[in-house]
Amino acid sequence: MIISDGYNGTPSGFDNVCEDETGKTLAYVLHAEANAITKIAKSGNNSEGATMYVTTAPCLECSKLIIQAGIKRLVYRDSYRITDGIDLLKKVGVEVVNIE
Template sequence: MKSIAVNDKTRDKISDDGRPSWDEYFMSIVDLISKRSTCLRRKVGAAIVKEKNILATGYNGAPRGLPHCLDIGCLREEQNIPTGERHELCRGLHAEQNAIIQAAYHGVSIRGATLYTTTLPCSICTKMIINAGIIRIVYKEGYEDKLAMQMLSEADIELEKFKGKAI
């Protein structure tokens, strides 16, 4: 895995005229996307970007047309399932999954793209990211998922913890 100190790259620095870097710009957008989340536990947003163009976005929530956890309650809360465990026992999709699915649904190739996300992807999302051909991930916060980190390293996906400031 290529680990990069965000402040060492010119694309991550605020320009002399005070404009946000591209990473700051897209991370601000994923913060806004996360506000659409219907999850009671965590608000996550994701955007898939290539050549400075947003290809697809996603937030965590129930599949299209199904009741939202905001409306019917959280299955994971009802069963006292800790965060980061037993992802299959949830009505919702993760933001990264929804973004990848949206790209596929609309016939948009995301090979070679960057994924911007508010939260480090879990191991399930990581497998989808690898197979979708995403080559770089920029995330704001993370939680311990050793398998996800190992797979990202093995797949040589560039992983960057965002150290800038969302606008």
């Protein structure tokens, strides 16, 4: 059962413009993982023991949210050059699956 979805975007109330004129991501843009987890919290659903599917390996900040949300399995396709998010998930026992 799908309990949430998420995408990179701005917080509610902002125009959904994620980059400035130079192509740099704006500081207040939320990652897809954060959007999905906050939607769960607002909906009253529970993510304890859930599996999260993402296209790209999560950053460190999103990995902290994944852990705190009780998500126990993460499936991702594309690796990211910085691995600290994946390393943290593995360290606390979240099952991490790469389907490249």
